Amino acid sequence: MRNNVLAYLLTILVLGSGILLTIRAGQRLRATATPPPVSSSLPLPDTSAAPQTEGGLAHAAHALGGNLREPLSLLLVQFILIVLLARLFGAVATRFGQPAVIGEMLAGMVLGPSLFGALSPGAFAFVFPANSLGALRMLSQVGIILFMFVVGMELDVKHLRGQANTAVMVSHVSIVFPYFLGVLCSYFIFQSFAPAGVSFISFALFMGIAMSITAFPVLARIIEERGLAGTALGSTAITCAAVDDVTAWSILAFVVAIVKAGGMAASVLTIVLALLFVAAMFFVVKPLLNRWFPGETRAAAPTRGVIVGILILVFSGALFTEVIGIHALFGAFLAGIAMPANPQFRSHLKERLENFSSALLLPLFFAFTGLRTQIGLLDDGASWGLAIVLVLVATLGKLGGSMASARWTGMDWHDSFALGALMNTRGLVELIVLNIGLDLGILSARVFTLMVIMALVTTCMTGPLLSLGNLLRRKNPALALCP
Numbered sequence: 239m240r241n242n243v244l245a246y247l248l249t250i251l252v253l254g255s256g257i258l259l260t261i262r263a264g265q266r267l268r269a270t271a272t273p274p275p276v277s278s279s280l281p282l283p284d285t286s287a288a289p290q291t292e293g294g295l296a297h298a299a300h301a302l303g304g305n306l307r308e309p310l311s312l313l314l315v316q317f318i319l320i321v322l323l324a325r326l327f328g329a330v331a332t333r334f335g336q337p338a339v340i341g342e343m344l345a346g347m348v349l350g351p352s353l354f355g356a357l358s359p360g361a362f363a364f365v366f367p368a369n370s371l372g373a374l375r376m377l378s379q380v381g382i383i384l385f386m387f388v389v390g391m392e393l394d395v396k397h398l399r400g401q402a403n404t405a406v407m408v409s410h411v412s413i414v415f416p417y418f419l420g421v422l423c424s425y426f427i428f429q430s431f432a433p434a435g436v437s438f439i440s441f442a443l444f445m446g447i448a449m450s451i452t453a454f455p456v457l458a459r460i461i462e463e464r465g466l467a468g469t470a471l472g473s474t475a476i477t478c479a480a481v482d483d484v485t486a487w488s489i490l491a492f493v494v495a496i497v498k499a500g501g502m503a504a505s506v507l508t509i510v511l512a513l514l515f516v517a518a519m520f521f522v523v524k525p526l527l528n529r530w531f532p533g534e535t536r537a538a539a540p541t542r543g544v545i546v547g548i549l550i551l552v553f554s555g556a557l558f559t560e561v562i563g564i565h566a567l568f569g570a571f572l573a574g575i576a577m578p579a580n581p582q583f584r585s586h587l588k589e590r591l592e593n594f595s596s597a598l599l600l601p602l603f604f605a606f607t608g609l610r611t612q613i614g615l616l617d618d619g620a621s622w623g624l625a626i627v628l629v630l631v632a633t634l635g636k637l638g639g640s641m642a643s644a645r646w647t648g649m650d651w652h653d654s655f656a657l658g659a660l661m662n663t664r665g666l667v668e669l670i671v672l673n674i675g676l677d678l679g680i681l682s683a684r685v686f687t688l689m690v691i692m693a694l695v696t697t698c699m700t701g702p703l704l705s706l707g708n709l710l711r712r713k714n715p716a717l718a719l720c721p
Contacts, residue, residue, distance in 0.1 A: 245646055246407050253414045257421045261442050264425045269432040269441075312370045316605070317598075319365065323349060324601035335701050337456050337463075339665050342601055343694055346608030356614070366609060378606045381599025382670055383570045387552045388592050389455050389483070389667075390574020391584050405474070409481035411643035412661050413450045413489070416635025420449030423631055427624065433682045443493045444680045447486065448672060448689055449632050453665030453697065454483045460663065460700055471653050475660045478640070482661065487571055490671060491564045497678055498563040508563040515558055516572060523551070524576040531578040540586055548577075548587065565674060600666070607669050607690065610676060615684045628692045633699070637662040652711045659703035668693035 306315070323345040331341030348354060355362040424438070424445040432441045457479045466472035495508040540548070555569030577584055616622055641658035645651060672689050675681040681689070 249411055253418045256418045260421045260425050261439055264438040267428050267438050269429055269434050313373050320601045320605040337459055339456055342604050346604030347611050349605050350608035350611055352613035374606055378603035381595050381603050383556050383566055384591050384595035386567045386570040387574040388588055390571045391577050391588055405477040405481045407647050408640050408643045409478045412636055412640040413485055415639035416449040417446035419631050419635040420446035431685050436680055440497045440680050444675050447490050447493055449635055450486055451664055451668045451671055452479050452482045452661050453663050453667040454479045456665035457660050457663045471656055475657055491568045494564050511562045512564055519572045519576045527578040531580045531583045611687050611690045612683055615687055625688050625691050628688055629695045632692050632696055656707045659700055662696050663700045664693045665697045
């Protein structure tokens with residue numbers, strides 16, 4: 239135990255010093271080269287010269303075409319196309335042993351300028367005109383807010399208490415090590431890839447957090463699909479991912495506060511308000527909810543009035559954190575954590591909200607992300623080389639850091655490798671973080687595309703890596719017995 243504490247403190251001190259030294263050295267850099275902006279959508283064809291024939295089929299057809307271009311009609315067309323394609327690609331992904339979220343992410347990219355826009359520019363411009371993307375974005379944000387609320391509800395605080403030694407060691411090393419590698423990478427790519435006018439500290443801090451994310455919901459589903467739920471490995475992975483999630487989102491809130499405020503000093507008010515909000519959710523809202531819905535209560539599903547009240551709480555929390563300068567998702571995430579411990583209540587509420595948000599609203603977010611992902615920007619060997627480097631660095635940081643720290647805490651090599659593979663899962667949560675970076679202007683369109691590729695590849699790796707670990711376990715069972 240004493241050795242673990244000393245190793246933990248030494249690791250955090252060394253990697254933290256590396257991050258600070260890299261940031262200090264990089265503050266002298268200035269971004270000079272910026273890729274030319276590329277629109278995520280093509281302009282609508284000019285229809286001002288359309289024939290105005292009076293009466294007849296031509297006039298009726300022209301009227302129908304005009305109705306189809308109305309904002310509501312376009313939104314409905316987009317909605318139908320996105321949901322159908324997401325379901326199709328999700329089903330195909332599951333057939334190949336991948337989480338459905340992988341297929342849904344790919345469906346979003348297929349609908350974007352990288353494929354649909356390249357193969358059929360006219361049809362793409364008609365379905366996704368630039369002036370229609372605002373409504374799509376707002377609906378997708380509502381879906382993400384509900385998704386983060388469900389993620390918060392899925393966190394089980396009991397896991398955090400039961401395996402604190404392994405959880406804290408593994409999760410924090412698996413954040414700090416990839417964070418250090420992300421900051422170090424940003425030092426070398428900042429001048430060539432960062433948007434003009436962005437400070438190195440903003441770019442470096444954000445690249446660090448983008449490298450450090452673990453997708454808790456995707457990881458939980460993989461554990462369930464693999465039959466690991468309830469096993470020592472599965473419980474440890476869930477615990478580590480839960481600690482990782484809370485820590486990473488707290489760091490992200492801090493980074494966003496600094497970026498929006500324009501500096502450390504100006505962000506003090508935002509950070510103080512955020513801490514007050516956290517305290518209110520944990521020490522006021524959560525006890526009240528536990529009193530209203532005690533754990534021993536086994537009532538039926540929450541009533542419509544209760545659900546409306548919970549939604550008001552979720553959106554109020556999201557509004558508060560958005561207004562103070564963090565992000566709406568942080569408020570929704572905390573609202574989920576603050577939900578009463580009653581498992582029946584959480585299960586019913588999750589079922590009600592997740593079915594709606596996951597099936598209908600989340601595909602809109604994937605499509606919106608796909609519209610912003612422009613593979614065509616990676617038009618040279620250097621860009622694709624950097625994509626490979628980012629995947630390797632992200633895997634080394636997350637899988638390598640988790641594996642080494644898990645082995646240090648006493649897990650055998652096989653379980654340590656499996657835990658590292660699970661923690662390397664990024665999925666949807668990574669896309670959320672990347673979209674925040676693009677919205678804030680910290681990431682350029684090219685870096686955004688590179689990081690989306692990294693998120694897809696590292697998530698796709700999880701299943702094959704777990705299978706590889708099982709194969710190695712069968713071939714070398716002696717490694718599992720190593721002290």
